[in-house]
Amino acid sequence: MDVLRNLSVQIPPTDKPRVVIIGGGFAGVQLARNLKNKPFQVVMLDRNNYHGFQPLLYQVATAGLEPDSIAGPLRQLFADQKDFHFRMARVRRIFPKEKRIETLVGDLNYDYLVIATGSRTNFFNNEDFSTQAFPLKQVPQALDLRSNLLQNFEKSVMSDDPEMQKRLMNVVIVGGGPTGVEVAGALAELRRHILPEDYPEIDFGKMEIHLIEGQPRLLNGMSDKAGKWALEYLERFDVDVMLGKFVQKFDGQFVTLNDGTVLETNTLVWAAGVKGNLIEGLPDSSVVNSRIKVDLYNRVHGFDDIFAVGDIAHMVEGEYKNGHPMLAPVAMQQGRLLAQNLVNMSKNKPMKPFHYENRGAMATIGRNKAVVDLPGNITFGGLFAWMFWMFIHIVSIIGFRNKLVIFSNWAWNYFTYDRGTRLIIRLFLPKGKEREKFGTY
């Protein structure tokens, strides 16, 4: 990476104020889009060159979709936007006094800085989990999980040790939020319809899928009904849901729960929590619970030229005494409002305070079940909810091509019970000398 030394974040000079957005997730993208044709120069930095639609990441992990269906290049997204500049560069530190950020490829000045860095997997400082469990927050992680699952089945066919087979086939998912529930449902679907055809040698009656949740219910952010229905659907799919339990230890083969239960598996999916993706350079007083304290205008506590939006922002508003849930709709609404407020500021008009409009929440379980909460205490489930879930996701995903690809994948999946992408692309192989043992073919 020697080449990095000679790079710099060069942005053309401008007389318009420069808004630097760190992160091309839901919040960053909405903000940037809504600054189109406004009197600002917009610079977006991201470590990836794409915007990922995280709610569908579990589909990549369970061989339902390929990455290109749920991610779109950021440059393409903003191809028609003038004075917008994307740079694929990691950010190291903020220097608020100097209105400057330090990136991996040099420094950049800003007039307004917007931190939209989102969240990342929270392993709660447990090294067992951070080194051996599979997180599910980024596209490459989803591909890793998929490759691992399929490789384990291949190995399982070649084992005559029943204990080892168990560990290869079983999956333990930690976290009963939407990601955990959706992974469990999709795996149960695979176990029922796809895997038995691929692996006639395996008795899938023996494959256990465990879902561990510390709370006494599933889908804690949703209605009671939604939680109950999700539990019901999962149990109908033979997922072993263990509520009110915690994982204490994982050595790569055995998972130990707080009540002493030991589960055998090589595959621990970690969907138990996220935390803010903090950047260095802000005072401790601006940080609360790994998120950045903001006022109702998404201004970072103590600054009037730094903002934080989306998962990383901790705003106390209305009923949300501990900040908003880390969800795409919050991020999108904050991004949109901040764009408007920046414009207002530039016109010396007053800014509008943020109010989260909760339009509902959803989770899908398997091929044709879902639970949906709508405002006004409306909850519905089953096939209709699944169709609703599908419709909303297809509508929300960015890019017409992606909509088409996803729709045709799902239609295919629905009618044929087939999932098309069971390829082991990211093979886990030792490097260097160790590699040679693996032979030439």
Place this chain on the structure above:
Amino acid sequence: MDVLRNLSVQIPPTDKPRVVIIGGGFAGVQLARNLKNKPFQVVMLDRNNYHGFQPLLYQVATAGLEPDSIAGPLRQLFADQKDFHFRMARVRRIFPKEKRIETLVGDLNYDYLVIATGSRTNFFNNEDFSTQAFPLKQVPQALDLRSNLLQNFEKSVMSDDPEMQKRLMNVVIVGGGPTGVEVAGALAELRRHILPEDYPEIDFGKMEIHLIEGQPRLLNGMSDKAGKWALEYLERFDVDVMLGKFVQKFDGQFVTLNDGTVLETNTLVWAAGVKGNLIEGLPDSSVVNSRIKVDLYNRVHGFDDIFAVGDIAHMVEGEYKNGHPMLAPVAMQQGRLLAQNLVNMSKNKPMKPFHYENRGAMATIGRNKAVVDLPGNITFGGLFAWMFWMFIHIVSIIGFRNKLVIFSNWAWNYFTYDRGTRLIIRLFLPKGKEREKFGTY
């Protein structure tokens, strides 16, 4: 990979003779398919869990298709075939006297062994090329090349050193066979239609695409006309085709040719040659030019229970004094005939000698040009050839779902000039301690 120690290639016992096929490429797949419902137990071993459609690999490398479009899981392919057993395992060595092979996960006995291991990139023992060039024989390699190309453009935007920009943007392709020609054409297409929209900061007039070929013509295996037309199309696309030249050195920044010419690039695509994917355990007398010597029945020289088919097989037949070209049609025809010959053997009927029926060859250049050779000295080019090329590839690819996905991708690509998969998934990052320099976001 400790787990490997406890694995073994367990195949259910049978009274039918066991055919072990090493390799799930064109030859292996055709052979296995044609042994369906025949009096054999069929075992297929492959290091991957999928059959890759190699002629379209360059499309994955140039952001035209995702891997799931050109690869299908082998297990799915044979899901309906009785007494067929797939094992994802590398093979280390053959022990012909004991009718046994040694795999990474243990030994396996055979009655008939078929070596269908195909070919791999030939770097002609040059370490410069093998460590720093991008080969294009496998799906992960195609993804690596794609990620590298896109990462280079991202870096180029952040460089103010014109020399460095040159090296980041230029691409040198070595080898003027179908792969080299197709990569060059697809890159030229990207340079013209896609990249300028993604990177308005870059002057793509400065991006050079060089195609180096040692012979005085392109597409050496095809007709003179096809070679000439391909050259014409590529030059129309501003590809710098250098015929009769060889690459001598590459240090990761500069390519030196045999005539002293120095080209600046970080990206050397190596499409200059392949060699047989040999397996240890055969006597030297059975090997010629890195391929396995076979008779007209694909029997390996000196054995009557070991066969070799496809790229790895070196058969002297008719006009093919130095073996057949390493092409999919040869492999498929040999695979099919061998299935029939194995059946004949089992019935004590005579075997049929192989005769390669050359049904033509094709190469595509960019979005809507191709050259096609048909038997009877018919050569055609241009848009019609491209449509023919497209049709043949869609028809030949395995799996109805793949046909659909590819067709819709191409239709999309054709009508919108867009290519959907410009995601940098396989990011090149240093490991361990080095990684930390890259910051948390």
